[in-house]
Amino acid sequence: MTQDLVLPAPLPNPETQAYWDAARQGRLLLRRCNACGEVHFYPRSICPFCFSDDTHWLESKGAGAIYSYSVMRRGASPYALAYVTLDEGPTLMTNIVDCDLASLRIGQRVRVAFKPGDNGYRIPVFTPI
Numbered sequence: 001m002t003q004d005l006v007l008p009a010p011l012p013n014p015e016t017q018a019y020w021d022a023a024r025q026g027r028l029l030l031r032r033c034n035a036c037g038e039v040h041f042y043p044r045s046i047c048p049f050c051f052s053d054d055t056h057w058l059e060s061k062g063a064g065a066i067y068s069y070s071v072m073r074r075g076a077s078p079y080a081l082a083y084v085t086l087d088e089g090p091t092l093m094t095n096i097v098d099c100d101l102a103s104l105r106i107g108q109r110v111r112v113a114f115k116p117g118d119n120g121y122r123i124p125v126f127t128p129i
Helices: 017-024
Strands: 029-033 055-059 063-072 079-086 091-096 109-116 122-128
Touching (some): 017 029, 017 055, 017 122, 063 091
Antiparallel strands (some): 109 122
């Protein structure tokens, strides 16, 4: 079973403040481009696909699948670092928590959960469904 992680605090800026405010409320936000229709993560106002600045916030359903992962066993307690591909399309780096690390598999379905950061913000992580 994974241990409680002490997650580092984010450093919000004007471009990401809405993302971190939503995370505090238990909501995962992504950006969608109005010009090309692509959904992207990390939340930035410029589309990384077509470079348009015509983007808007989109609330993710918070479900996806493990694309790749690695279990770190050195240090105080083991933890899993993973890439998760969301059902909306983007892939993000995250932690997999609250599970038996030996049972993780590529393609396994996961859902978002939020863990406290060290400054009051909540950090999106994922747990198996």
